[in-house]
Amino acid sequence: MRILGIESSCDETAAAVVDDAGCVLSSVVASQLATHGKYGGVVPELASREHLRAIVPVVREALQRAGMELPDLAAIAATVGPGLVGSLLVGLTYAKSLSFVSGVPLIAVNHIEGHIHAVIMESRRAGTPVEFPALALVVSGGHTHLFEVREGFAYRLLGKTRDDAAGEAFDKVAKLLGYGYPGGPVIDRLAPYGNPRAVPFTFARMKGNALDFSFSGLKTAVLRWVQARDMAEEIAVRRALLRENPAPSAGQWLAVTPPATRDLLASFQHAVITELLVRAQASADRIDARSVIVSGGVACNSGLRAAAQGAAITRPVYFPTPGLSTDNAAMIAAAAFPKLERGEFAGLDIKADASLTLA
Ligand code: KG4
Ligand code: ZN
Numbered sequence: 325m326r327i328l329g330i331e332s333s334c335d336e337t338a339a340a341v342v343d344d345a346g347c348v349l350s351s352v353v354a355s356q357l358a359t360h361g362k363y364g365g366v367v368p369e370l371a372s373r374e375h376l377r378a379i380v381p382v383v384r385e386a387l388q389r390a391g392m393e394l395p396d397l398a399a400i401a402a403t404v405g406p407g408l409v410g411s412l413l414v415g416l417t418y419a420k421s422l423s424f425v426s427g428v429p430l431i432a433v434n435h436i437e438g439h440i441h442a443v444i445m446e447s448r449r450a451g452t453p454v455e456f457p458a459l460a461l462v463v464s465g466g467h468t469h470l471f472e473v474r475e476g477f478a479y480r481l482l483g484k485t486r487d488d489a490a491g492e493a494f495d496k497v498a499k500l501l502g503y504g505y506p507g508g509p510v511i512d513r514l515a516p517y518g519n520p521r522a523v524p525f526t527f528a529r530m531k532g533n534a535l536d537f538s539f540s541g542l543k544t545a546v547l548r549w550v551q552a553r554d555m556a557e558e559i560a561v562r563r564a565l566l567r568e569n570p571a572p573s574a575g576q577w578l579a580v581t582p583p584a585t586r587d588l589l590a591s592f593q594h595a596v597i598t599e600l601l602v603r604a605q606a607s608a609d610r611i612d613a614r615s616v617i618v619s620g621g622v623a624c625n626s627g628l629r630a631a632a633q634g635a636a637i638t639r640p641v642y643f644p645t646p647g648l649s650t651d652n653a654a655m656i657a658a659a660a661f662p663k664l665e666r667g668e669f670a671g672l673d674i675k676a677d678a679s680l681t682l683a
Contacts, residue, residue: 329657332415333407405680464620483535518590
């Protein structure tokens with residue numbers, strides 16, 4: 325049994341074919357980085373336009389690479405939310421029209437559930453399945469959430485960010501310092517060259533739910549650190565580099581990153597990782613989790629991976645492979661299989677929901 329997944333919630337147009345053994349037969353992702361990079365973030369109007377341009381060829385390529393035609397599919401799954409409404413509409417409407425013309429049933433998938441299923445699918449395929457109850461930490465540009473995941477895929481929200489998402493904090497700090505968008509991958513590559521204890525950022529104590537996150541204080545602390553120093557010139561040098569070359573190498577970035585800035589980046593990344601993993605470990609303890617899932621774009625972060633697989637989390641930790649960490653459609657198809665089993669199909673009147681929640 326195979327499902328075609330379609331994802332267009334933010335700035336990637338993606339399609340993939342996955343089978344019920346968790347084998348990814350094809351996964352095509354058209355990134356819009358070149359479009360949004362120069363604006364330092366995703367521009368919603370441009371995103372929808374780019375999705376419109378890409379959706380037909382991306383879906384066609386995913387089907388071709390998998391050697392499939394529409395009638396070979398058990399279902400067509402599309403992201404219904406959360407995300408940018410104009411972006412979601414493109415993928416969902418195209419999925420509806422494919423379902424209408426082919427008679428293949430439509431399944432609506434929550435983007436966050438997709439991130440969690442990327443890991444569940446890969447762990448099963450590797451022969452080391454995630455054990456339940458599991459604690460899922462979903463960390464991306466749009467979300468920073470902790471969920472309890474029980475057998476049968478029942479979800480309970482344990483904590484979430486009260487302000488910025490972790491990926492958003494990476495992106496804003498990188499933009500402030502002249503590293504462009506997205507910020508996570510650049511900071512990840514530069515952080516190992518600095519001292520993570522050089523700038524003592526304080527850990528946010530939360531009133532109310534101690535499993536909630538907050539990144540705005542950290543972002544403001546970085547801003548103050550920058551304002552207290554004369555950094556205009558080095559920031560201008562980096563912006564100039566970015567204008568010449570939209571994707572500088574790690575070596576090129578290092579050459580325009582003085583030691584104090586390397587320390588700042590390392591300390592910032594260390595603070596984000598601490599914030600994420602202290603609350604993940606507390607959540608895992610609270611629900612007595614048998615495993616921990618970390619997923620979403622920020623799950624690519626090598627410092628986060630090393631810390632989670634080291635002493636910070638005292639349970640088996642599962643990360644997706646990098647291609648399944650950032651937005652993709654294989655995770656959407658993966659999340660659709662349990663719904664196919666339960667006969668949870670969507671009508672053609674289903675609407676995109678920009679603020680859809682999982683629990
Ligand atoms: O899951 P994703 O592709 O899209 C959303 O659903 O938001 O995540 C994108 C986010 C961006 O904020 C990006 O800066 C962050 O993931 N990211 C990283 C890394 N790679 C991507 N953050 C930290 N370290 C990385 N290596
Ligand atoms: Zn995502």
